[in-house]
Amino acid sequence: MDGPEDELEKVFWKYLKNMFEEPLSTDPIWSALGQQRIISWRYYDACRVHCLNLESMDIYMLIERKYPLSAEICKAMLDKKLQGGKPDEDCYKMLKMMEKQAGIRK
Template identity: 35%
Template structure:
């Protein structure tokens, strides 16, 4: 039985792609290998950390001198900025609206965990980074259990970190 080797092509650009009135992120890789994603979380399922860092570099570069004009462009910048350069006030304000039912998922290929609500609120966080959290959110995350595709040391470490946050003494 032959195993096909997958060649990883680096990301060189991105754009917003529209088809049938739906907007997608079009990720362009070396050799004109492209893939479109409607949802940010779908990108995370297929990205590794290098892809994520490169996309953030490209988004930051594009919007260093101009403002995004499209909702998908704004969404890219907001989600990636929250990942790499979190704003304490913004994250704490968003957490005020995060209640049960809540989903907590780990995308271990890129090292991102994702907390979401049924109403569409999302927080994407790099595993190794410490983000400001209200006392209630880590507790909700533990109650709703981390969803992972397969057991990993990264998942165990993330659970320990959130457990410590949820059980820290009140000041």
């Protein structure tokens, strides 16, 4: 029987898998994004990670990686505005890429 420590370990490894492995658009975490309401979107400059806070989960993403986000999700993220941290050049590039993916930038 799994204890609370085993459940925490599973959650931890799921977060690490989503951050570091090559993201697949077929992964349930990315396909479930469309049904989730975005609470906030934060940037942590010290570790160069941005976090998408959703109704039922948080998704941590490395700033230098591209993730399979739909145009609708990118637009919703940009509408929430990126909070926290001191923007750097990589953060700026990520925001421009998100605008392009959302169809905002030509």
